[in-house]
Amino acid sequence: MTEAAAEIDRRAARVLLLDPSGRVLLLRGCDPARPEHRYWFTVGGGLEAGESLADAAVREVYEETGLRITADDLVGPVRTDRVEFPFDGRWYSQEQSFFVVRADAFTADLxxxxxxxxxxxDSTRWWSADELAATGERFYPGDLADLVREVG
Incomplete structure (x- = not known):
């Protein structure tokens, strides 16, 4: 692997934002380098310099949904794992920790x-675990239906 193609190593905070019926709020997006590769994913993202996991989770929930929460609203992390994926022509190796936040269903503000x-x-949607298990649409992480059931 050349220096220009080096993998980007990062830490991320992900949030399973659950409504009272156990549905999870997901965002739909695409890889800009592969716009046909559309998928649903949990709220969250990479840590900024000096940020804790909790700080990043709180910031990401606001940036990606408009919902204001505090670190006290976070449960977890309920899972930490490592994933590798391409995005916008670069490869990422990401250690990600998942938190749970419970909130009434709302329309996300992008x-x-x-x-x-x-x-x-381009959009958001509340998904039940059963809907995730039954859909033909792509979502990440791949075992999200099981994870939602586990923490729901």
């Missing part, structure tokens, strides 16, 4: 997305 997110995120 007006606080970063510039790169505006080009790759």
């Amino acid at each position: 007006t606080h997305l970063d510039d790169y997110e505006v080009t790759s995120v």
